[in-house]
Amino acid sequence: MLARDLRALRKARGLTLSEIALKLGRSVGWLSQVERGLSTPSIGDLRAFADLFGVPVSLFFGHDVPEEAERGVIVRAGRRRSLGTSDSGLVEELLSPDLGGSFEMLRSEFAPGAELKTPAHRPTEEAGYLVSGRFDIEIDGNWHSLAEGDSFRFDGKPFRWKNSGEEPAVVIWVISPPVY
Structure with a gap:
């Protein structure tokens, strides 16, 4: 799940929501909603996250799981x-x-x-x-x-x-x- 991955990347790098918001020029509220899966970032936002975290943007794709029971497990x-x-x-x-x-x-x-x-x-x-x-x-x-x-x-x-x-x-x- 994209929201969970973004939160894990932020925490792994020891960054706060405020620090990320400042670097991306976004509000803390919006970032919080993205990390909780309540808002969906645009492709431009995903590129900005990828640059910030030093990961390929492709990491944020490929989340579709055909069977709900397998999501987060298989x-x-x-x-x-x-x-x-x-x-x-x-x-x-x-x-x-x-x-x-x-x-x-x-x-x-x-x-x-x-x-x-x-x-x-x-x-x-x-x-x-x-x-x-x-x-x-x-x-x-x-x-x-x-x-x-x-x-x-x-x-x-x-x-x-x-x-x-x-x-x-x-x-x-x-x-x-x-x-x-």
């Missing part, structure tokens, strides 16, 4: 929200129904030669499982080469990655709290 393979493009070398799919829980789960596919050159550092605990391919990850200055079936976990440490193999690397990645 994510069907053909209805995952896709993040990123093949041009970037990293395509991710949100496996979690939304960003409102205590963690998010992603299917990340790293193209051969794809690389995160500058270390990322976020206040999260993260874990991953390499489904296929080969994958190198640097955690807190130490490089680790992973093969199919290997896994990793780290907490609040700088990291970067690369796929120096000739095949795509597929990683199931779990992040707590959600940051996408």
Whole structure:
């Protein structure tokens, strides 16, 4: 649900409704209504939210669930929200129904030669499982080469990655709290 995702992104970044309202040039009341699902933001508003939170605007789409009983519980393979493009070398799919829980789960596919050159550092605990391919990850200055079936976990440490193999690397990645 869009409202829940927007609220989770705001909280994950430690921002108040007032701070967001100021940055977007909107009222606190309107933002509160959006977070409660009482108002629907325009596509321009969604682009502004995406820029503010540093996420692709595509994250806010793909919420339609055909069966109400599955909403917030089940994510069907053909209805995952896709993040990123093949041009970037990293395509991710949100496996979690939304960003409102205590963690998010992603299917990340790293193209051969794809690389995160500058270390990322976020206040999260993260874990991953390499489904296929080969994958190198640097955690807190130490490089680790992973093969199919290997896994990793780290907490609040700088990291970067690369796929120096000739095949795509597929990683199931779990992040707590959600940051996408």
